[in-house]
Amino acid sequence: MPSKTLNIGLIGYGFMGRTHSNAYKRVNDFFDLDYRVNLKAVCGRNEENVKAFAEQWGYDSYETDWKALIARDDIDAVDICTPNNFHKEIAIAAAEAGKMILCEKPLALNVEEGEEMVAAIEKAGVANTVWYNYRRVPAVTLAKQLIDEGRLGKIFHYRANFLQDWTIDAELPQGGEGLWRMDAAVAGSGVTGDLLAHCIDTALWLNGNMKDVSAMTETFVKEREHVLTGKKEPVTIDDACTFMGHFENGSLGLFESTRYARGHKALYTLEINGEKASIKWDLHDLHRLEYFDHADDSLVRGWRSVHVTDGDMPYMDKWWVPGLQIGYEHTFVHQVADFVENLSKGEPTGPTFADALETQKVCDAVLKSAATRQWENV
Numbered sequence: 001m002p003s004k005t006l007n008i009g010l011i012g013y014g015f016m017g018r019t020h021s022n023a024y025k026r027v028n029d030f031f032d033l034d035y036r037v038n039l040k041a042v043c044g045r046n047e048e049n050v051k052a053f054a055e056q057w058g059y060d061s062y063e064t065d066w067k068a069l070i071a072r073d074d075i076d077a078v079d080i081c082t083p084n085n086f087h088k089e090i091a092i093a094a095a096e097a098g099k100m101i102l103c104e105k106p107l108a109l110n111v112e113e114g115e116e117m118v119a120a121i122e123k124a125g126v127a128n129t130v131w132y133n134y135r136r137v138p139a140v141t142l143a144k145q146l147i148d149e150g151r152l153g154k155i156f157h158y159r160a161n162f163l164q165d166w167t168i169d170a171e172l173p174q175g176g177e178g179l180w181r182m183d184a185a186v187a188g189s190g191v192t193g194d195l196l197a198h199c200i201d202t203a204l205w206l207n208g209n210m211k212d213v214s215a216m217t218e219t220f221v222k223e224r225e226h227v228l229t230g231k232k233e234p235v236t237i238d239d240a241c242t243f244m245g246h247f248e249n250g251s252l253g254l255f256e257s258t259r260y261a262r263g264h265k266a267l268y269t270l271e272i273n274g275e276k277a278s279i280k281w282d283l284h285d286l287h288r289l290e291y292f293d294h295a296d297d298s299l300v301r302g303w304r305s306v307h308v309t310d311g312d313m314p315y316m317d318k319w320w321v322p323g324l325q326i327g328y329e330h331t332f333v334h335q336v337a338d339f340v341e342n343l344s345k346g347e348p349t350g351p352t353f354a355d356a357l358e359t360q361k362v363c364d365a366v367l368k369s370a371a372t373r374q375w376e377n378v
């Protein structure tokens, strides 16, 4: 039974605000933790909307100014779910106020901002994590376990894609509340920071850091109406990005992301080829891990599709019974559970701000390489 309380102050209540709120609400039902996670306050600029969100999700209170939320003594942890251009200012203020911080991905608009954020949280010594949630899909966590056990042997190739199709319509506007991901001033970049950042976070976790990259980006629709000005303005984001690079362990990486792959809604796939075995995973079928082991009897050797639902597989003892799967929202529950467990143990929860800064460095090198048309070091 929890003996302590962890009071959450959530800033921003869009799509990510909902996924995180759901995780905070569910976590104590399924995980045995020292802390009860309490939805203390939510913050947003529009009073009517933030009040309605607080009522619907069961927050005790609401604020319309994030500085007022951070100043409250009854908030232990600040969760930053705002558009990316607010991450730095809020994170630094929260760290200076001694709050723990859970920040939505990507960490920052660029490496410079990320470095300032890492310096602030390290100076304050506050617990921190960044919501790269796909690490905590049980099948992906299992992949990490198999790699760490040495089952793949030396790794030769790491391949990942993140494909969507929601911006193909040239009449879709850019910017504003719903479409800020299409405005580089607010998002930092397009698919590189939004989608490839997920692939890079998982890759660095599973396969170690990258040394250098060579990238190309494309902006297929050059001008779109901006929601805030009502005028046609140049599109500043990358609509698609492809890059290759070297990992420090000697393996080769190949990554592709786009919002122009008709038919694909959120197709995050990865494949890792090692000397002894290979692994494949697909977000559209997230509870399966495809595994090929060269040590199998050659007459029956082939790709196995492992249904990651047994109780001895990562996180699965907390849910239903073998054979019954879980989904996207559970990855966020797992991250909160790990954060709270690590808080009790005094240990960090990856990806920390420092880990997410490594991902940011790859993203910046990718964007630089696309601009210079040269290989760039990470």
Ligand code: SOE
Residues within 6 Å of the ligand: 164, 194, 195, 198, 266
């Ligand atoms: C964009 O469409 C998006 O919602 C990303 O922002 C998320 O990080 C990704 O998980 C799904 O796609």
